[in-house]
Amino acid sequence: CEFFHMGEARVKIAVCIKRVPVMDVRFKVAADGKSIDETGLKYDVNDFDLWAVEAALQLKEKTGDGEVVVFSLGPDAVQEQIRKALSMGADRGVQLKADRVTADPLSIAKALAAELKAGQWDVIFFGKVAIDSADQSVGPMVAELLGLPCVSAISSLEIANGRGTAKRELESASEIVEFPLPVVLTVDEGLNKERLPNLKGIMAAKKKPLEVKPAQLDAGTVNVVAMELPPERAPGRIIGEGAAAVPELIRLLQNEAKVL
Amino acid sequence: MANVFAFAEARGGELRKVALEAVTAARTLADATGGGEVHALLVGAPGIAAKAAPLGTHGADVVHVCEHPAFANANPEAAAALAAQLLKSTGARAGVFAASAQGRDLAPRVAAKLGVGVASDVVAFSVQGDAIHAKHPTHTGKVIATLALTGTPALLALRPNVFTPKESAKAGRVETIAPAADPAASRVVVKEMRGGGKAKLDLSEAPVIVSGGRGLKAAENFKLVEDLAAAFGNAAVGATRAVTDDGWRPHSDQIGQTGRVVSPELYVAVGISGAIQHLAGMRTSRTIVAINKDKEAPIFKLADYGIVGDVFEILPPLIEAVKAARASRG
Ligand SMILES: Cc1cc2nc3c(=O)[nH]c(=O)nc-3n(C[C@H](O)[C@H](O)[C@H](O)COP(=O)(O)OP(=O)(O)OC[C@H]3O[C@@H](n4cnc5c(N)ncnc54)[C@H](O)[C@@H]3O)c2cc1C
Ligand SMILES: Nc1ncnc2c1ncn2[C@@H]1O[C@H](COP(=O)(O)O)[C@@H](O)[C@H]1O
Numbered sequence: 372c373e374f375f376h377m378g379e380a381r382v383k384i385a386v387c388i389k390r391v392p393v394m395d396v397r398f399k400v401a402a403d404g405k406s407i408d409e410t411g412l413k414y415d416v417n418d419f420d421l422w423a424v425e426a427a428l429q430l431k432e433k434t435g436d437g438e439v440v441v442f443s444l445g446p447d448a449v450q451e452q453i454r455k456a457l458s459m460g461a462d463r464g465v466q467l468k469a470d471r472v473t474a475d476p477l478s479i480a481k482a483l484a485a486e487l488k489a490g491q492w493d494v495i496f497f498g499k500v501a502i503d504s505a506d507q508s509v510g511p512m513v514a515e516l517l518g519l520p521c522v523s524a525i526s527s528l529e530i531a532n533g534r535g536t537a538k539r540e541l542e543s544a545s546e547i548v549e550f551p552l553p554v555v556l557t558v559d560e561g562l563n564k565e566r567l568p569n570l571k572g573i574m575a576a577k578k579k580p581l582e583v584k585p586a587q588l589d590a591g592t593v594n595v596v597a598m599e600l601p602p603e604r605a606p607g608r609i610i611g612e613g614a615a616a617v618p619e620l621i622r623l624l625q626n627e628a629k630v631l
Numbered sequence: 632m633a634n635v636f637a638f639a640e641a642r643g644g645e646l647r648k649v650a651l652e653a654v655t656a657a658r659t660l661a662d663a664t665g666g667g668e669v670h671a672l673l674v675g676a677p678g679i680a681a682k683a684a685p686l687g688t689h690g691a692d693v694v695h696v697c698e699h700p701a702f703a704n705a706n707p708e709a710a711a712a713l714a715a716q717l718l719k720s721t722g723a724r725a726g727v728f729a730a731s732a733q734g735r736d737l738a739p740r741v742a743a744k745l746g747v748g749v750a751s752d753v754v755a756f757s758v759q760g761d762a763i764h765a766k767h768p769t770h771t772g773k774v775i776a777t778l779a780l781t782g783t784p785a786l787l788a789l790r791p792n793v794f795t796p797k798e799s800a801k802a803g804r805v806e807t808i809a810p811a812a813d814p815a816a817s818r819v820v821v822k823e824m825r826g827g828g829k830a831k832l833d834l835s836e837a838p839v840i841v842s843g844g845r846g847l848k849a850a851e852n853f854k855l856v857e858d859l860a861a862a863f864g865n866a867a868v869g870a871t872r873a874v875t876d877d878g879w880r881p882h883s884d885q886i887g888q889t890g891r892v893v894s895p896e897l898y899v900a901v902g903i904s905g906a907i908q909h910l911a912g913m914r915t916s917r918t919i920v921a922i923n924k925d926k927e928a929p930i931f932k933l934a935d936y937g938i939v940g941d942v943f944e945i946l947p948p949l950i951e952a953v954k955a956a957r958a959s960r961g
């Protein structure tokens with residue numbers, strides 16, 4: 372595949388994944404008033420990052436040969452998420468060790484970019500957004516720091532002959548964009564469905580290399596100063612059954628909610 | 632006294648509503664820091680300057696307009712270069728973007744160019760001494776974090792439909808500005824735009840959203856949902872992931888944890904169970920109506936007005952009743 376980076380025959384793909392809490396719980400604010408109480412939380416790979424891993428694996432499979440390397444910045448616990456990506460089929464993992472993940476997406480982007488800089492990647496995949504911090508920033512920031520072109524929030528992808536085409540969804544519209552390699556891509560839902568790790572994959576993952584390096588995290592210029600839970604909604608109310616309830620609904624929408 | 636930058640988003644040669652929201656918020660920020668100037672940036676194909684006036688009457692003191700054929704579609708590389716240059720040359724204390732599809736792509740690029748962070752999806756902000764504080768929902772809307780931005784400029788991307796555009800007494804002046812990077816030399820190029828006609832009301836702007844779930848049974852039955860939206864007149868159509876997965880509706884209609892987050896005045900959930908991942912996208916709607924045949928469906932736990940029953944029996948009379956209610960109001 373001579374069209375990829377620097378005439379290399381193998382496609383080199385990086386994927387950045389984040390460990391995030393599973394969201395189907397009622398969160399509690401910790402005693403410091405500015406973080407989440409982590410007691411009892413379960414963790415997984417950020418949804419969008421699973422689709423990024425899948426995109427990377429499919430690209431490698433399509434080109435026949437190559438390497439998919441997974442990066443995660445965080446405490447040792449992130450090794451669990453790196454292993455999951457390895458069990459899906461990624462070749463090796465790198466933990467950028469940091470005991471606390473900062474709130475400034477630029478600090479995270481700088482640390483990832485410093486590590487990715489020398490890698491000669493054809494494609495660097497990110498998720499569109501991390502569903503915990505909800506910044507939707509790290510991918511485009513890394514692209515900017517590395518001077519690479521970037522297409523964010525893609526929901527379709529084709530790569531051939533050193534160029535790619537992707538679809539991005541906008542409000543009530545979409546755009547088809549073309550880009551050269553190497554490139555940074557951030558993945559939206561709809562691009563693919565992630566594969567489930569099978570037993571063979573899980574066994575193989577245990578033996579795949581997982582390198583640990585210190586993250587070069589600066590203090591950043593964005594800090595969380597408070598966290599709160601949004602106001603609870605009033606409990607729901609059933610106003611009636613079947614078509615007979617329609618007049619009452621209209622009355623409430625007009626007179627109580629005043630939206631009609 | 633501090634200047635504030637605002638990026639005025641346009642599409643297809645027209646300003647988007649979020650552009651007015653951005654200049655209005657920039658005006659608020661400038662006034663809160665002692666009354667500096669608001670510098671808006673509008674890029675587009677030749678002719679876009681004719682669309683600049685509303686920015687001036689919504690708080691911009693200067694509207695910097697850059698016309699170039701390669702700005703006909705989104706061109707984030709060239710737009711980010713110009714935004715960063717203008718933020719620097721005006722000594723801006725803060726910069727405001729929309730947290731729209733394009734704004735969320737642009738703001739982090741600009742932030743990285745300037746070496747500052749960015750607060751995304753902001754629903755409230757305030758000036759606190761040397762810092763700008765921004766609130767934004769995290770953890771799929773289950774938590775609200777307050778971020779302190781201590782860098783200069785402080786960059787904010789505002790959640791659409793939260794900050795109401797406000798007209799101001801003044802009319803700003805329009806100046807042309809040259810691109811900072813050749814827009815025709817951008818590496819990423821939009822080859823085609825699909826959809827986006829003016830007629831269609833977007834989910835992020837619609838005061839009313841009618842959403843359908845798997846309870847509708849088949850793609851063609853979404854006609855009922857569309858008819859109800861049309862009856863309201865100011866409504867957009869949303870969907871659950873069950874529905875977008877089955878291809879009944881495009882993914883861009885999906886509301887929830889991995890889809891769009893909306894906050895309309897009225898949200899009507901039709902044949903939707905109310906899975907936690909769906910609630911993540913619509914929980915903050917002002918009024919929620921649910922129609923579901925299962926009275927135990929979780930959606931009823933948060934619906935202000937729930938009707939238990941069959942959508943195929945309830946929607947036809949509801950559509951007529953909404954039409955009649957609107958007709959009698961004139
Ligand atoms: C990681 C992850 C992310 C996700 N992200 C999203 C997301 O962004 N958005 C999203 O929506 N979902 C998301 N989901 C999926 C979510 O968990 C649910 O599966 C989905 O929301 C269910 O859609 P539904 O309500 O249309 O279907 P169902 O759960 O099948 O509900 C259909 C409802 O219709 C009712 N019904 C059936 N027939 C009738 C009738 N004739 N009249 C009236 N009512 C009827 C039933 O009682 C039922 O309550 C996500 C899931 C995961 C795991
Ligand atoms: N700590 C992290 N380690 C590795 N990748 C990350 C980390 N944080 C964010 N990312 C990547 O950046 C994407 C966007 O994150 P964010 O800007 O925080 O929403 C995620 O989907 C990941 O791909």
